[in-house]
Amino acid sequence: MTIMQSFSELMHQRQQRETVKRSRPVETETDVSKLEVSNLNFFYGEKQALFDVSMTVPERSVTAFIGPSGCGKSTFLRTLNRMNDIIEGTRLTGKVTLEGQDIYADDVDVVALRKRVGMVFQKSTPFPKSIFENVAYGPKIAGQRNQKELQGIVEQSLKRAALWEEVKDRMQDSALALSGGQQQRLCIARALATNPDVLLMDEPASALDPASTARIEDLIFELKQNYTIVIVTHNMQQAARISDWTAFFFQGYLIEKDRTQKLFTTPKKKQTEDYITGRFG
Amino acid sequence: MSVSGNLREPALAKRHRIGQLFEWLCCGSTWFGMVVLALLLLSIGWKAMAWPTPDADAVDRAAATKTDAKVAASLSPRPLSARFLTSYDSRIPQKAGIKAALWGSLWLLVFVAITTVPVGVGAAVYLEEYSNEGRWKRIIQVNLSNLAGVPSIVYGILGLTVFVRMFGLFGHDGKVLDLNLGFAMLSLPLPFERSVISGALTLSLLVLPTVIVSAQEALRAVPSSIRNASYALGATQWQTIRHQVLPAAMPGIMTGVILSLSRAMGETAPLIMIGALTYLAKCPGKIDGVAAVWEHPTRLLEAPFDVFTSLPIQIFNWVSRAQPEYDHLAAAGIMVLLVVLMVMNTAAILIRNRFQRRTQW
Numbered sequence: 263m264t265i266m267q268s269f270s271e272l273m274h275q276r277q278q279r280e281t282v283k284r285s286r287p288v289e290t291e292t293d294v295s296k297l298e299v300s301n302l303n304f305f306y307g308e309k310q311a312l313f314d315v316s317m318t319v320p321e322r323s324v325t326a327f328i329g330p331s332g333c334g335k336s337t338f339l340r341t342l343n344r345m346n347d348i349i350e351g352t353r354l355t356g357k358v359t360l361e362g363q364d365i366y367a368d369d370v371d372v373v374a375l376r377k378r379v380g381m382v383f384q385k386s387t388p389f390p391k392s393i394f395e396n397v398a399y400g401p402k403i404a405g406q407r408n409q410k411e412l413q414g415i416v417e418q419s420l421k422r423a424a425l426w427e428e429v430k431d432r433m434q435d436s437a438l439a440l441s442g443g444q445q446q447r448l449c450i451a452r453a454l455a456t457n458p459d460v461l462l463m464d465e466p467a468s469a470l471d472p473a474s475t476a477r478i479e480d481l482i483f484e485l486k487q488n489y490t491i492v493i494v495t496h497n498m499q500q501a502a503r504i505s506d507w508t509a510f511f512f513q514g515y516l517i518e519k520d521r522t523q524k525l526f527t528t529p530k531k532k533q534t535e536d537y538i539t540g541r542f543g
Numbered sequence: 544m545s546v547s548g549n550l551r552e553p554a555l556a557k558r559h560r561i562g563q564l565f566e567w568l569c570c571g572s573t574w575f576g577m578v579v580l581a582l583l584l585l586s587i588g589w590k591a592m593a594w595p596t597p598d599a600d601a602v603d604r605a606a607a608t609k610t611d612a613k614v615a616a617s618l619s620p621r622p623l624s625a626r627f628l629t630s631y632d633s634r635i636p637q638k639a640g641i642k643a644a645l646w647g648s649l650w651l652l653v654f655v656a657i658t659t660v661p662v663g664v665g666a667a668v669y670l671e672e673y674s675n676e677g678r679w680k681r682i683i684q685v686n687l688s689n690l691a692g693v694p695s696i697v698y699g700i701l702g703l704t705v706f707v708r709m710f711g712l713f714g715h716d717g718k719v720l721d722l723n724l725g726f727a728m729l730s731l732p733l734p735f736e737r738s739v740i741s742g743a744l745t746l747s748l749l750v751l752p753t754v755i756v757s758a759q760e761a762l763r764a765v766p767s768s769i770r771n772a773s774y775a776l777g778a779t780q781w782q783t784i785r786h787q788v789l790p791a792a793m794p795g796i797m798t799g800v801i802l803s804l805s806r807a808m809g810e811t812a813p814l815i816m817i818g819a820l821t822y823l824a825k826c827p828g829k830i831d832g833v834a835a836v837w838e839h840p841t842r843l844l845e846a847p848f849d850v851f852t853s854l855p856i857q858i859f860n861w862v863s864r865a866q867p868e869y870d871h872l873a874a875a876g877i878m879v880l881l882v883v884l885m886v887m888n889t890a891a892i893l894i895r896n897r898f899q900r901r902t903q904w
Binding site: 343345348350373374376377380381383385387389390399400403404449452453455456 | 675676766768769770771772773774775776777778779782786787790791
């Protein structure tokens with residue numbers, strides 16, 4: 263039971279942080295669901311990776327996906343902005359809706375979808391260009407040509423990603439010269455620049471040192487006031503620290519999804535309990 | 544007497560000797576190539592810098608020329624000289640130069656580059672970025688590799704049929720198509736006959752498989768994370784290729800293109816096959832400098848359809864002549880060709896290094 267206790271402690275720390283960090287009420291989320299997934303099955307060729315997954319993602323909240331490697335959490339995340347479309351030989355049944363619109367409908371343009379559902383990857387992937395060009399890329403390819411507008415967007419995005427102060431004097435330097443944590447925040451800024459509603463994050467801090475991780479976590483906390491965030495993490499403490507909702511995946515099945523506090527302290531399913539107490543995975 | 548843990552194991556000495564032997568063998572292989580190359584360069588360089596020692600005939604000829612001081616002054620003191628670069632081929636070896644071949648090669652280079660780069664890069668982008676894995680892609684891929692290994696003379700035969708004769712579609716005498724470009728008239732001879740354009744297209748076919756394969760390698764080396772990041776920001780496939788993939792792959796593509804171009808520059812067999820002239824005392828389109836272009840700009844339109852010769856053909860021609868002087872002229876020609884190729888390869892390396900410093904992951 264010590265592990266359960268430690269999670270309770272985490273929850274407590276977190277509440278403290280929430281009250282310290284903001285004057286606003288703790289619960290910013292609404293009950294409106296942003297994304298709804300029903301009966302989703304996903305296949306890589308013949309191999310089925312997701313089995314009959316259904317869940318809702320509430321607006322302006324952080325939803326974390328946890329589970330052992332290969333449980334399908336990243337695959338599921340990628341179905342939410344159709345990044346799996348790029349992989350050849352994948353197939354999907356079921357329905358995913360964004361604000362009631364079926365994102366897999368025939369007349370949906372994936373380019374438009376991905377502008378509303380941004381994504382940040384595990385490995386920071388700055389383009390081999392300047393910091394400015396990295397952040398301006400999204401708006402530019404969407405047709406924004408006005409240099410003043412672009413500068414405004416870049417500045418605002420970098421500020422939101424808590425990177426502006428560190429890079430404002432070297433916007434023309436190569437993005438590759440930034441540290442790992444800065445690169446990851448740059449990638450978040452880049453994703454914010456296209457003005458999405460939803461931000462998908464695939465283990466955004468797993469390759470970073472503890473200090474950088476803490477900064478990213480703080481950032482996620484800030485961002486949920488304006489964005490719906492879905493994050494995949496293999497770090498349960500991280501899920502406990504930052505998320506409002508947690509979903510536990512195992513072998514392609516969604517085992518359990520609940521309020522983070524509930525899931526970590528009183529899981530309903532045996533598998534969830536075994537996993538979060540460290541008995542496997 | 545040997546106990547476990549003994550640090551002096553005589554049996555090990557043999558294994559070390561084998562290792563040593565292998566290192567020497569590898570070192571020998573390296574130096575074998577280097578020594579042969581050095582010998583080749585030295586013998587050619589020596590030949591290029593002096594005329595052969597005069598035999599009885601040559602002494603007679605020299606005596607004959609001595610009578611005419613004017614002629615004597617116009618003769619080159621050695622095969623490789625400034626004169627060599629600025630004069631046409633000649634019956635008198637001391638007067639012969641490589642001008643026509645140099646300009647011919649330049650024209651070939653330009654046209655091979657113009658046709659190879661878009662077609663080669665386009666094909667590579669299609670194969671790597673757009674086409675689906677499958678049987679057709681595998682068949683194309685295998686055939687590309689096979690085509691890269693086809694002997695160049697075979698491409699010469701192909702070029703002869705397709706470009707020089709155009710399957711005989713235009714009758715025995717051919718036709719001339721006059722196109723009005725607005726600012727000038729372009730006389731397009733059909734078929735292309737033994738022109739620069741025929742030679743360039745043939746050489747393009749020859750190097751295209753190599754260009755495509757090397758461009759594919761360069762595209763494949765671009766990490767997929769860059770593509771995914773671009774797609775995730777709402778970029779279309781074309782935008783991703785245009786703004787991320789191609790710039791990142793450019794150094795690799797350029798290296799492949801330039802190395803292929805220098806291979807095309809050195810090719811002889813296919814050009815002989817399509818009938819590039821071996822004795823020619825004019826440059827394509829009579830363009831032998833910027834001044835000529837300035838005075839007669841329309842000649843730029845004539846040059847591609849003019850007869851030509853190229854560096855390796857000129858060398859081949861000289862080697863096959865009887866007089867020993869031509870042997871030395873050939874050596875001088877080889878030196879020029881080597882310098883041209885070296886400049887191109889250096890350019891390839893410089894371009895690669897320059898871009899690599901900017902793109903690192």
